[in-house]
Amino acid sequence: MRAQEITFLKLVQGDKQFQVPLYQRTYSWGREQLQRLWDDVSELVDQQLAGAAPAPHFLGSVVLAPGQLQAGGVQRWLVVDGQQRLTTLMLAFTALRDHFRETGQDRFADRVHKQVLANEFHEGLDHYRLLPTQADRDAYIACLGATPRAGGADNVGAAYRFFRGALAEEPEGRAEGWAETVETVLKDLLSIVEITAEKGDNVYRIFESINNTGVGLSQSDLLRNYVFMLLPQRGERVYQELWLPMQQQLGPKNLELLVWLDLVVRGNNKAKQSEIYREQQKRLEPLAGDEEALQREIALLAERGGRLLRILEPHRESSPALRTALERLASWGGQIHYPLALHLLDLVDAGRATAAEAAEALGHVESYLVRRMICQVPSNNLNRILMDAPKELEQDRSPADAVRRYLSGRRRKWPTDEELHEAVRTKPFYWSGRPHQRFHVLRRLEESHRSSEPVDFARADLTVEHVLPQRPPQAWYDLLAEETEDGQTPQELHDLLVHTLGNLTLSGENSRLSNHPFRRKQEILDSSSLRMNQEIAAAERWGRAEILDRADRLARSAAEVWPGPVGSVRSADEEWPGWAELRAALVAMPSGTWTTYGDVAELIGSHPVPVGTHLSGRPGVIGAYRVLTSDGRVSASFRWPEGRGSGTPQELLEREGVPFDAAGRAHRSRRLTATDLASLLGKDLPQDNPDDPLPDAENAAAAKRFEAQLKENQPEAADGVLAALRFWEQQGGYRTYGRHAETSCFPVLDAGTPTRPHTLWPFGLYPVSGTVEVVFQYLKDRSPFDDTALRRELLERLNAIDGIELAEAKLELRPSFPLQVFAAHSEELCAVLEWFVHTAALDLARRP
Template sequence: MRAQEITFLKLVQGDKQFQVPLYQRTYSWGTEQLQRLWEDVGELVDQHLSGDSTTPHFLGSVVLAPGQIQAGGVQRWLVVDGQQRLTTLMLAFTALRDHLKESGDLRGVDRVHRQILVNEFHEGLDHYRLLPTQADREAYTACIQSRAEAGGSDNIGAAYRFFRGAFAEGREAGDERWIGTVETVLKDLLSIVEITAEPGDNVYRIFESINNTGVGLSQSDLLRNYVFMLLPKRGERVYQELWLPMQQSLGPKNLELLVWLDLIVRGHYKTKQSEIYREQQKRLQPLAGNEDALQHEVAQLADRGRRFLRIVEPHRESSPALRAVLERLAMWGGQTHYPLALHLMDLVDAGNTTPDDAAQALLYVESYLVRRLICQTPTTGLNRIFMEAPKELETDRPAAEAVQRFLSSRRRRWPGNEELREAIRSKPFYWSGRPPQRSYILRRLEESYRPSEPVDFVKASISVEHVLPQRPAPAWFELLAKETEPNQTPQELHDLLVHTLGNLTLTGDNSKLSNHPFERKQQILESSALRMNLEIASAERWGKAEILERADRLTERAVELWPGPIGGIKPAGEEWPGWAELRSALVAMPSGTWTTYGDVAELIGSHPVPVGSFLGSNSAVIGAYRVLTAEGRISPSFRWPEGNDRLPPQEILMSEGVKFDPSGRAHRSQRLTAAELATLLGKDVTQPVSYDPLPDGEDRAAAERFRTQLREHWAEASDGVLAALDFWRRQGGYVNYGRYDETSCFPMLDAGTSERPHLMWPVGIYPVSGTVEVVFQYLKNRSPFDDTEQRRELLRRLNKIEGIELPEAKLELRPSFSVQAFAEHGDEICEVLDWFVHTAALDLARRA
């Protein structure tokens, strides 16, 4: 085998084709990996634009084996390892080509297409520079050929849409040189090690050996080995007295974090965690031969380790003020704030600031994180901001003032009081951040009432409750009907209010509150130990006015708890952040789907009218044609930009697979709701409260409630549903039930072992609303259904049944069909369930 370092452009140029063999898994990169690559690209672009010297970024290796070469044909290479990187970059270039096309740069389109994506003078499969596995081929070639179905719901489509969104976002923020610089970076500044096997090598054996290696040394292991190699005389004593106690107190993960943070607080803020050893080695190399200096370095690291331990275990901090804010940041979770927190702890221990001043500085950090979450400010670049802080803080000011000034910079997006107020009134807070962070904010708001007997939140079993229910009974809609605006339905008003902070509280009685009328909820809330619940219980009714009034009261408390930036006034002419989220949502939509102005408004915290106005004046926004009226019709006011020769929106949607009835209404099953849009954006969209299975399996009382509700509301389908559940039990599964008023049902399967359970369920059945949810969203994280083809096969089998029509574009969501399908097709549904169990059993045997 031979190896050489090469740029991506040089790797792919020429009449050649990279074929992904059948034994390779399908394309599997998700948002996390794509985001990491894009951040690396962004750093190189920034360096290039600022005139800094730019060294290529090492992307990894690609292992190739020569394939068949035909006279006059392309040179074929089998991709033994590295197909994820190759496919990702090809999709990035495909998105770049399509971005250039929309920008009118036809020469750039031609250049990217010919240089990177295709073998221009070859036809058929030889035309493509990369040929993925058969499972991915259709989705990939749809992107290369710019077919209507490009950007579907599988991982290939999702990656293409990710890069389309990244280019669109960059165009809004970057200067005119930006896109050209991105192309340069992708072609010439991503370094790949090309490893080429010799003819006759056993390709599968090579693949097997690469992917079955043992656990490698961590970055901190490599650093330790290097340091003690340089300490031949003092090594044993330094290890026993300094390194080993540090290693034992921190543990492997925190030690790895520490040696990275040590570089960051020294000013090496561009260092990635994968580059710790190389950067530390470079820093320590000049000290080789000086064991005094090296011992001092280890002692400094050990001191910093003790300070870091006070951050991750705040009870070790002696200052009450500093300990309190460190505890709150620990409850908030995450590691984003670690570089700045460690820098402040360094200052305290060096006597360069006081614990109280550091506590105030960390309060600004807490406020910055909380306000951004409430306002749903994009988290892109957040880690980088805190990594830059130790080097960028002004040193001639008190630490707290320096931190506040640093975070108040316009480009760091610390929301002011007015933006905070609008977000609390209108943003769907229930979809912000992670559930523990949402609970933390509500807990802090409750504590701001300063009750004489505060609740012990550590021991209490408390969850977030919607006062206006997610699934309201008719009486709630009658109340909302009195407050609707012209041309607004009670359901639309409900959707705009239900997830806002003004409608949310904390309770230990979630299952009791459920979707009861407000009068019944009042009775329960009146007995609550939480002051915010007593305040809600004192209201005479609960509608739009009360929710907005409470939102304003909570804003006053939030401003007091979490101080804002210096100035805090939004600059005139600055675009409202919700429009950026709108653009991201439309890019995230798979081909073959549509949404409504109301759904988009609910997602971004706006109203359908301004959403329509924005899209009307910005119809060049990617995916704008997918936003339809509440009835599923093309808006009469929709217009393509002048000079655009695209087909009418309905024709484009139909070419993607969206179905329209004769009157011009799009099929409801292909609509993406606000919750589904939020899911596609990576928001932690908690299931409606009816999904909360009882812990004890087949609870008899819950089972009887389910049967009673099913017979009451869907008598014709009840026998078919119950027969299917009995069939499921005979196949080795069991049935779980929800704990709320609508007693949902989940046919569960444990496809694991006693040591390693592997729970999954194909559907959730709701006996009142009469819907059967197919839970692709959860299956995509559970083997074997993490393979798109297996989920697609489940969808195909269900769609063969009359009355079931699940859109393929929702393979990562939770599409549903009517429980009525069990009335006449119960046996066919049982065949699908049997296939599901059999597929899971085969996977278990493979994993055993």
């Protein structure tokens, strides 16, 4: 074998083809890996545009073995290892090519296609420089060929759509030539080690050895070895007195975190946690030969380790005010505040700031994070903003004033009081942030009442509750019908209100509150210890007016709890963040799907009319043709941008596979709801999950509640559903139930071993709303259904049953069919369940 470091362009140029062999898994990179790569690319682009000379970014290795060379053909290479990054980069270039075409830069598009993607003078399969494994091939070729099916529901399509969206949202204030610089970075500044096997090498054995390596040294291990190599005289004493106690206190993971934070607080805000050994080595290298200076450096690191412990475990902080501020940020979760918090503790311990000043500064950080979450400001640059803070803060101001002024910077997007108020009224708060962050906001709002007998939140078992239910019975729709606007249905009004903050509260009585009419809920809420629940119970009814009135009160409280930026006026030319979210949602939609103006409005916290106005007034939004009226028709106001668009939106959607009826209405099975769009954007949607089972006693009570709700709301389907669940149990499965008011039921299968637990479930059954959700969204991450072909087979087996029509474009989502199907087709559904169990058993038998 031979190895060489090479750029991506040099790797792929020439008449060659990279073939992914059958033993390789299918393409599996998800949003997290794609975002990490794009962040690295964006950083290199910024450096290049700023006139710096960025060092190439090491992407990893690609192991190749020579394939068959035919006379006059292409040189074939088998991709032994590295197909994930190779496929990802090819898809990034495909999206870049299409971005150039979309923006009228055809010359650049042709250059990308001929230099990177295709063997220009070869036809058939030889035309493609990359040939993925068979399971991914059609999806990849659809993207490369720019067909209507490009960007489907599989991982290949999702990666293509991710890069299309990232390129469409060029950064604010971008320099001219930004997209061309992206091309330069992808071609010339991503460094790859090309490892080439010789003819006759056993490539499968090479693949096995590469993917079965032992545990390597951590970054902190490498740094420790380097430092003590430079301490031949003092090493043993320094290790015993400084390094070992620090290592024992923090543990390996937090020690590595400390070493990274030490770089960031010192001003190296570009440092990556994967490269801290190299960066620290570079910093300490000038001290080689000066053991006293190295000892001082380790002593300073150990002192910072003590401060990091106060951040990780706030009870260690002696100042009550600072302890409370640290506790609140710990409750918020994540490490995003660590660099700034560590910098502030440095100042306090050095006597350059008081604990009260540091606590006030951290209060501004909490306000910044909470307001952005409520207003759903995109978080893609949040890490960078807070990592830059220690270096960028004004030194001649108090820490609190310096932090507030820094976070108030124009491009740092700290929402104003006006923006906060509007978001509380309109944004789907239930889809914002993480569950613990939503709980944090509601808890702080409750605490703002300063009750004489406050609730002990540490002991209370509280969850977020919808007052207007998510799946309400008809009585609730009758109430909402009194407040609808012209042309608006009660369902549409419900969807715009249900997830807003004004309709949410905390309660420990979720199952009792259920979907009851408001009068029954009043009685339960009135007995609550929470002031916010007592206020809700005092209302005469619960509809649009009451929800918006409560939203106004909560917005005023939120503005007091979390003060806003300096100069609370948004610039007139600054775009509302919801429009960026709209564009991201449309790009994220797989081919063969459509949505409505109302669904988009629900997602971004707007109204169908301004959504339509925005789309008609901003031609060229990618995927705008996918937005239809509530009954699935093309809007009369839709217009293609001048010089673009071939055919009508209906014709284009039909080419993608969306059926339309004779009246021009798109088929409902291809519609993506606001919930689907939120899921595609990676929002953390609260869902019942069998991996979070109820305790036995609660599960038994939930079983009775499920059957009661089923028989009350779906009497015709009840016998068929229960017969199928009994059949499931005969196959070795069991039932578990959800925690929400509508008691969902999941048929679960243990498909793992005692040492490697692994559960599978095909459906979620909802007895009040009468739906069965097919959980492709979960199955795509669980063997064996992480194989797209098996999920597609499940879909096809279900679609063979009358009354079920699931769209292939929803293989990453949770499409549904009516629970009533069980009434006439219980036996056919049992056959699908039997196949599901058999498929899982075969997979378990094959596993080591």
